[in-house]
Amino acid sequence: MADDTLKPVAQRHERVRRQHNDELAEDYVEAIHGLLEENEQARVTDLQGIFGVSHVSVIRALDRLEARGLLERSRKEGIRLSAEGQQMAQESARRHELVVKFLRVLGVSNTRAEADAEGIEHHLSEETLRAMRRLIRQRERG
Amino acid sequence: MADDTLKPVAQRHERVRRQHNDELAEDYVEAIHGLLEENEQARVTDLQGIFGVSHVSVIRALDRLEARGLLERSRKEGIRLSAEGQQMAQESARRHELVVKFLRVLGVSNTRAEADAEGIEHHLSEETLRAMRRLIRQRERG
């Protein structure tokens, strides 16, 4: 069923399903990007600790991301992000920071802001992100 | 691995995975509740139209929800929500309305607010919901 034959409510649900498909990818490239910046390497074990899943789940996720062209792996080089992967990581990180900051400005505690941001950051339109930036600016000005 | 042995970042990711498991349930009971109020019946076909998936996916989802005790089905009576299902539906609907209203207050268009709310409403802590209500009240007074 082509998207434009769907009722609006169905299009919204379809969009959320698509976003769920991208969530794991965004979370992984963001985490890998952070690890590479910090340690110059990103290991399966590190990611296992970050996501709280078995190392097998990490490896299978990396397989999928490699198939999607977001990263490459080799024995000697370890995990490296492709250009596309790096771009996705940077955008994700920026969006994550924005959402956390927005929640902090709203008065949400740091812990909660970090936790809720993790869930919602993949589901925000550009329009909503702009509105969030606007509120942050307003509050910063006083 | 017990949750409290995980690193904080892993706990956050674990929470998001749990929320994803509940999303479909909440969306379905909310939709069914709305249909029952409007039409006095909720049919597979209606839900198929709302979610934009095949009728088979709807039936399988209903099977799972029935197994979870959120609803009952019978030939003659159709789909009815259990007490638990009704409560979940009402809470979901209230939360959905709150999020939409919050985004509207932020200046987001109605279409975008509805769409983004669909994605994020399942991932908000009580603390963040309170902060959203607070901002709505401020804007309504000012």
Add this chain to the structure above:
DNA sequence: TCAAGAATGTAGCACAGGCTACATTTCAGC
């Protein structure tokens, strides 16, 4: 009343993303 079309249900497939158990590879310290 009965035949066609709508609604519902079943069988069986795919893929994502979890898991444990087992195998291999890499690396650090003796």
Add this chain to the structure above:
DNA sequence: GCTGAAATGTAGCCTGTGCTACATTCTTGA
């Protein structure tokens, strides 16, 4: 250089959530 532990990888399982193709059942209008 060897050995044990850490890291990585493989095999094979489960569940959720999507699908098409094929029944079956219900409903409605000629």
